[in-house]
Amino acid sequence: MNKKIIWVRSKCKDYYRFINKVQYLNIVILDIKYENNYVYLKIEDKYLDKLNKYLVSYKFEIVNVTGIYEVINKLKKNYIFVICLVLGICLFLILSNLVVKINVIHENKEIRDIIQDELEEYGITVLSFKKSYNELDKIRQEILDKYPDKLDWMEFDVDGMVINVRVEERIITDTSKEDKVCDLVATKSGVINDILVSDGEVKVNINDYVREGDTLVSGVITYNEENKRYTCASGRVFATTWYTASVSIPLEYKEYVETGKKKYNIVWEVNDNKKNILRNRFTTFNSSLKNILHVFDFNLYIETQKETEEIIKTYSESEALEVGINKATESIEVTLGEFDEIIDKKVLKKLVNNSTMDIEVFIIVKELISTEKEIIIEENAEGMR
Numbered sequence: 001m002n003k004k005i006i007w008v009r010s011k012c013k014d015y016y017r018f019i020n021k022v023q024y025l026n027i028v029i030l031d032i033k034y035e036n037n038y039v040y041l042k043i044e045d046k047y048l049d050k051l052n053k054y055l056v057s058y059k060f061e062i063v064n065v066t067g068i069y070e071v072i073n074k075l076k077k078n079y080i081f082v083i084c085l086v087l088g089i090c091l092f093l094i095l096s097n098l099v100v101k102i103n104v105i106h107e108n109k110e111i112r113d114i115i116q117d118e119l120e121e122y123g124i125t126v127l128s129f130k131k132s133y134n135e136l137d138k139i140r141q142e143i144l145d146k147y148p149d150k151l152d153w154m155e156f157d158v159d160g161m162v163i164n165v166r167v168e169e170r171i172i173t174d175t176s177k178e179d180k181v182c183d184l185v186a187t188k189s190g191v192i193n194d195i196l197v198s199d200g201e202v203k204v205n206i207n208d209y210v211r212e213g214d215t216l217v218s219g220v221i222t223y224n225e226e227n228k229r230y231t232c233a234s235g236r237v238f239a240t241t242w243y244t245a246s247v248s249i250p251l252e253y254k255e256y257v258e259t260g261k262k263k264y265n266i267v268w269e270v271n272d273n274k275k276n277i278l279r280n281r282f283t284t285f286n287s288s289l290k291n292i293l294h295v296f297d298f299n300l301y302i303e304t305q306k307e308t309e310e311i312i313k314t315y316s317e318s319e320a321l322e323v324g325i326n327k328a329t330e331s332i333e334v335t336l337g338e339f340d341e342i343i344d345k346k347v348l349k350k351l352v353n354n355s356t357m358d359i360e361v362f363i364i365v366k367e368l369i370s371t372e373k374e375i376i377i378e379e380n381a382e383g384m385r
Helices: 015-024 045-054 067-077 079-096 109-121 133-146 175-179 317-333 379-384
Strands: 005-011 031-035 038-044 061-066 101-105 151-159 162-169 182-186 190-199 215-218 220-223 226-230 234-250 252-270 273-276 285-295 298-314 341-352 356-368 370-374
Touching: 005 045, 015 038, 038 045, 101 109, 109 133, 109 151, 109 162, 133 151, 182 234, 190 215, 190 356, 215 234, 234 317, 234 370, 252 285, 317 341, 317 356
Parallel strands: 101 162
Antiparallel strands: 005 038, 005 061, 031 038, 151 162, 182 215, 182 370, 190 234, 220 226, 234 356, 252 273, 252 298, 285 298, 341 356
């Protein structure tokens, strides 16, 4: 059992007489000091009551404690620091075992999406606790077994609170392609304006008009009117195509202008999901964000909100026409592919009434119209491939 050792002091004029009285009480003195008319005694705390009881002419006060009790006493005096230290250590231990960011390293978005979905199934998400090496290795093998035709190799690299997932896609060569014979045919009608062919026999010329289904590039290569070779035609054939788009534009429109009033808010963001801490004071406003804290995928912003008010304005006829042409063009652009482009446009009709302008726009497009179509070759021609 630990003994509580304390230092007590008492004021006295006769030092030796005082010591004799203390020793007469059979009190064990561990240490003694005398300075400035005070006697300091180092004793066990159990003797303090005896001193106060039998030496009533002296007043004793505790000036210090030692051993484990000294530590306890200091902890009590600094309890706020101790609590903060303990909480800080606990928070550090928790955070050091959390996942704050997951990087799936691969250029193919489909592969990245597959891995992300599988990680969520196994509970590996942002702000989840890290798994052990054996658990991660088991998960890695199960994912590879689940997608043998898509994934060739995969590994987890745990870097602090970040998990990097490296993966290699399995490439399966399509051996059947060498045996496939195909043409490039037109998907719609138009006038040919560009031909880019890497294999096959071209059957059309620039400025030829073609209809949907016409053969543009043949997979049957001929020489002197004889079929000499069979292949799968490849390349791109572009044609000029035409569209019409009708739109109706209201002559009155709403515009929002700033009033000069300004408010501030605090916004936090995790994984691109933003949330306001305070309630918005304005119904309509323009917003700008200033980042004040960035830790991995967590961001804290100061948001400046500038109030706006609604104003009703009226288009002039030329302004309404320009807006209508732009909307008509946009309606066609969303239907086009990545290789297509609008090369001209013209207003065919324009009708203005009290509240709207109705227009019809003729739009000319350079469009990729070729698509692959497999053809069947008779058995007696197989030898020419």
